[in-house]
Every structure is written in structure tokens, then in C-alpha cells.
Amino acid sequence: MSLSHAILGLLDLAPMTGYDLKKTFDGSVAHFWAADQAQIYRTLAALVDDGSVDVRVVPQKGRPDRREHHITDDGRRRLTAWLGSPLEPERSREPFLARVFFAGREDPAVARKLLAERRAATEERLTALRSLPDPAGTPAERLRTATLRYGVRQLEAELGWIDETAAAL
Amino acid sequence: MSLSHAILGLLDLAPMTGYDLKKTFDGSVAHFWAADQAQIYRTLAALVDDGSVDVRVVPQKGRPDRREHHITDDGRRRLTAWLGSPLEPERSREPFLARVFFAGREDPAVARKLLAERRAATEERLTALRSLPDPAGTPAERLRTATLRYGVRQLEAELGWIDETAAAL
DNA sequence: TGGGCATATATGCGTGGTCCTATATAGGAC
DNA sequence: GTCCTATATAGGACCACGCATATATGCCCA
Numbered sequence: 238m239s240l241s242h243a244i245l246g247l248l249d250l251a252p253m254t255g256y257d258l259k260k261t262f263d264g265s266v267a268h269f270w271a272a273d274q275a276q277i278y279r280t281l282a283a284l285v286d287d288g289s290v291d292v293r294v295v296p297q298k299g300r301p302d303r304r305e306h307h308i309t310d311d312g313r314r315r316l317t318a319w320l321g322s323p324l325e326p327e328r329s330r331e332p333f334l335a336r337v338f339f340a341g342r343e344d345p346a347v348a349r350k351l352l353a354e355r356r357a358a359t360e361e362r363l364t365a366l367r368s369l370p371d372p373a374g375t376p377a378e379r380l381r382t383a384t385l386r387y388g389v390r391q392l393e394a395e396l397g398w399i400d401e402t403a404a405a406l
Numbered sequence: 407m408s409l410s411h412a413i414l415g416l417l418d419l420a421p422m423t424g425y426d427l428k429k430t431f432d433g434s435v436a437h438f439w440a441a442d443q444a445q446i447y448r449t450l451a452a453l454v455d456d457g458s459v460d461v462r463v464v465p466q467k468g469r470p471d472r473r474e475h476h477i478t479d480d481g482r483r484r485l486t487a488w489l490g491s492p493l494e495p496e497r498s499r500e501p502f503l504a505r506v507f508f509a510g511r512e513d514p515a516v517a518r519k520l521l522a523e524r525r526a527a528t529e530e531r532l533t534a535l536r537s538l539p540d541p542a543g544t545p546a547e548r549l550r551t552a553t554l555r556y557g558v559r560q561l562e563a564e565l566g567w568i569d570e571t572a573a574a575l
Numbered sequence: 576t577g578g579g580c581a582t583a584t585a586t587g588c589g590t591g592g593t594c595c596t597a598t599a600t601a602g603g604a605c
Numbered sequence: 606g607t608c609c610t611a612t613a614t615a616g617g618a619c620c621a622c623g624c625a626t627a628t629a630t631g632c633c634c635a
Contacts, residue, residue, distance in 0.1 A: 238620085238621075239499075239501040239504055240621080240622090242504065242508075243504050243508075246504070246507065246508035246511075249508070249511060254582090254583070254584085255583075255584065255585090256581095256582065256583050256584075257583095266504075266507065267498070268498060268503075269498050269499075269500045269503035269504060269507065270498060270499060270500065270503075270504055271497035271498055271499065272622095273621095273622060273623055273624085274584095274585095275585080275586085275587095275622080275623075275624080275625095276621070276622055276623080278584065278585060278586095279585090279621090279622090280621090282585095297582085297583090301582070301583040301584065301628095301629065301630075302583080302584095303582090303583075304583080304584075316508070316511075317512060319505075320505055320508060320509055320511075320512050320516055320520075321512070321516055321519075323523065324502065324505075324520070324523050324524060324527060325501060326527075327500075327501070327502070328440035329436070329437060329438050329439060329440055330408075330438075330439060330440060331438045331439065331496075332408040332493075332494060332496070333493060333496070334437075334438035334439075334553045334556060335408055335411065335412050335415070335435075335438060335439055336488075336489055336493075337549055337552060337553055337556075338415065338435065338438065338549065338550050338553050339411075339412075339415035339418070339485070339489060340489055340549055341544070341545060341546025341547070341548075341549045341550065342415075342418060342485075342489075342546065343486060343489050343490070345545065347489055347490055348549060350490075351489075351493070354492065354493050355493060358493060358495070375510070376510060376514065376575070377510025377511065378510070379510075379574060380506055380507065380509055380510045380517060380571075381507050381510065383506060383567075383571045383574070384503045384506055384507050386567060386570075386571075387503060387506075387564075387567050387571075390563045390564070390566060390567045391560060391563055391564070393563070394559045394560055394562070394563035395556075395559070395560070397559060398552075398555060398556050398559045401555075402549075402552045402555075402556075405542075405548060405552070406545070407590085407591070409591080409592090423612090423613070423614090424613075424614065424615090425611095425612065425613050425614075426613095441592095442592065442593055442594085443614095443615095444592085444593075444594080444595090444615075444616085445591075445592055445593075447614065447615060447616095448591090448592090448615090448616095449591090451615095466612090466613090469599090469600065469601075469611090469612050469613070470598090470599065470600075470612070470613040470614065471613080471614095472612090472613075473613080473614075
């Protein structure tokens with residue numbers, strides 16, 4: 238359940254409503270974490286239950302009240318514990334590679350189409366990543382922008398592999 | 407539900423029991439797909455239900471009967487349809503990058519430890535990948551080994567990023 | 576007046592998936 | 606004799622998640 242930790246991390250930067258969190262996930266952390274709106278609200282409720290977060294209702298005129306979620310000391314402790322805990326082994330799951338692996342039973346055109354489609358998608362994601370601001374500031378900011386550079390490197394490596402593989406067909 | 411397609415793909419290469427499939431997932435396709443044993447049996451049952459696969463029971467002495475699963479013509483059609491269908495957009499979920507992103511609130515030692523741990527894990531996976539045989543044979547075999555080279559490229563890119571990022575701390 | 580968009584929260588349903596445990600048998604190690 | 610490993614299958618509990626949908630309101634634009 239890394240989503241709860243990601244939420245704690247974001248609430249540590251600033252108190253937010255579920256709605257704010259959704260926008261943040263879709264914006265500044267989309268390159269490494271996608272979150273469903275319903276799941277955000279559910280996880281938020283669980284975090285309130287276990288005391289990691291508390292809610293302050295801010296009335297608004299003309300709009301539903303903001304239920305602003307603030308991280309608690311307990312929440313900060315859990316965040317710190319997570320950041321210091323050993324890395325969980327990641328289990329791979331890459332549908333694209335699965336297709337490549339099995340594409341051999343089809344006409345060569347299928348594999349070519351696969352690679353071409355992926356190339357387009359990868360290029361698109363690369364432009365999206367590169368257009369994001371990359372100012373190196375405080376150490377904390379540098380770590381955050383490093384996650385963007387990670388994406389750029391991975392995508393560039395992928396383009397290289399696609400071209401090599403397509404050429405070998 | 408890519409697992410069902412991965413299973414169909416493997417059964418297209420050779421008929422197998424659930425047990426065989428588990429070994430295959432842990433072995434030759436582990437670099438791009440991890441599968442839980444219970445989930446394999448459940449998915450296999452679903453594939454039998456929808457006619458993609460049929461079972462031939464092969465009695466054995468001293469061991470439980472082999473329930474050998476064979477792909478049917480319907481199954482082959484579904485496999486082909488999947489291989490030709492448009493790529494699903496992949497939603498990212500990278501716990502490691504999430505940690506890096508939020509590590510800024512901690513002592514610099516935390517980020518350093520994070521990168522060092524990841525470096526070791528990445529290096530380990532690289533050696534595992536490189537030790538696998540890589541003979542270019544038929545076009546189908548070349549596509550399968552291409553998925554290994556994909557992993558090598560990604561891991562190498564990651565090592566580069568880790569070193570760059572660690573140096574910038 | 577009506578439509579579309581932004582703000583804001585929440586439930587229900589289904590499903591894919593992980594972990595744990597149970598069952599059955601044989602061979603080899605200690 | 607007991608324990609471990611390999612072969613082989615499967616159910617139960619639980620969980621995180623994705624998608625669809627509902628509700629409420631105010632603003633702007635046509």
C-alpha cells in the first residue's frame with residue numbers, strides 16, 4: 238500500500254483536500270504514480286482512521302466545504318519509517334514486453350506495428366517529461382526533479398532499444 | 407487481464423500444467439511478468455470455461471495426475487486478436503521513485519541509502535539477465551531475446567541515473 | 576434557459592491479485 | 606523414523622484498485 242505513503246508525503250508538503258490530491262497526482266507526480274480518485278478518498282479515510290491524518294473542515298460559500306487533510310505527528314513518523322525501510326522487491330509486469338515476446342507467432346507486420354506504436358507513445362511521454370521545469374534548488378527539490386530525469390533516461394533507453402529491435406526484424 | 411494472454415501465449419508454445427506454467431513464469435519470462443501460483447490456476451480455469459483452452463488428464467504413477475492444458479483454435483484466435491489490438495496506455499507505479507521524491511524531508515543519509523540499496527538490486531538483476539543465453543535464431547526467438555535486451559538497457563540506464571543522482575547529493 | 580465546466584466528496588460493483596493453507600504422494604537425506 | 610523437497614492442484618480471506626455513478630453548487634457563455 239504505497240499509495241498511503243505517497244499521500245502522506247504530499248500532505249507533508251501542504252495540507253490538501255482529496256480533490257487537491259487528485260490534481261496533484263495527475264500533475265506533478267503522474268510520471269511515477271497514477272492514482273484513482275475513488276482510491277484517494279478511500280485511502281484518505283483509512284489514514285484518518287489510523288491517526289496519520291486529521292481533517293479540518295473549511296466552510297466555503299457556493300461550494301462544498303473543503304475537508305482539508307493535515308498530516309499528524311504520527312503520520313510523519315510513519316512517513317519517516319517508510320522512507321528508511323528496506324526496498325520492497327519489485328515484481329515486473331510489462332504488457333508491452335509480453336506482446337513482443339509472443340509476437341513471433343504472427344506475421345512480422347504485427348511486431349513492426351507493435352514497435353511503431355510504442356515508439357510514438359514513448360516519444361510523446363518524452364516530450365511531456367522534457368517540457369516540465371527542471372530548476373535545481375534545495376536538496377529536496379533536486380531529489381524531486383531527479384525523478385523526472387529518471388523517466389527521461391528510461392524513455393531514451395527505450396527508444397534506442399526500439400530502433401535496434403526494429404532494424405533487426 | 408494480460409495474464410490470460412500471457413498464459414495463452416505460453417500454451418501456444420507447448421501444452422502445460424498449472425505447475426509447469428508457474429515454473430515457466432518464474433524462469434524464462436520472470437523479467438517481464440511475475441505470476442502468482444493461485445492466480446495461474448484461477449486464470450487457467452477461466453480460460454477453460456470460455457473455451458480458449460482444454461484439459462487432457464494424463465495419469466501418472468506415484469504423482470497427482472497431470473492436467474495438461476492445450477490451447478484451442480478459439481484460444482489462438484484470441485491470442486492473435488490481443489497481439490494486434492492497440493497498446494493499452496500504461497499507468498505508472500514506481501514505489502522506488504516515490505521514495506526518492508519524498509526523501510528530501512529526511513536526512514541526506516536516507517537518500518544515499520536508498521540509492522545504494524537500489525544500485526545493489528539493479529546490479530544483481532543485471533547479472534541475472536546477462537547470464538541468460540542470447541542466441542539469435544528464428545525471428546520468433548529473436549523477439550523473445552529482445553525482451554531480455556530491453557531489460558539490460560533499462561537497468562544500465564538506471565545505473566547511470568543512480569550514479570549521476572548520488573554524485574549530485 | 577440551458578449547457579458545460581470547476582469545485583468537492585462519496586458509494587457500489589466487480590475483478591485481478593497476493594498470501595496462506597490444505598491435500599496427496601514419492602524419493603532422498605539425515 | 607522423520608524431515609525436506611519435488612510434483613501437482615485448489616480453496617479462503619482479504620485487499621487494492623478501476624470504472625461508473627450520484628450529489629451539490631456556482632460560474633460563465635451562448
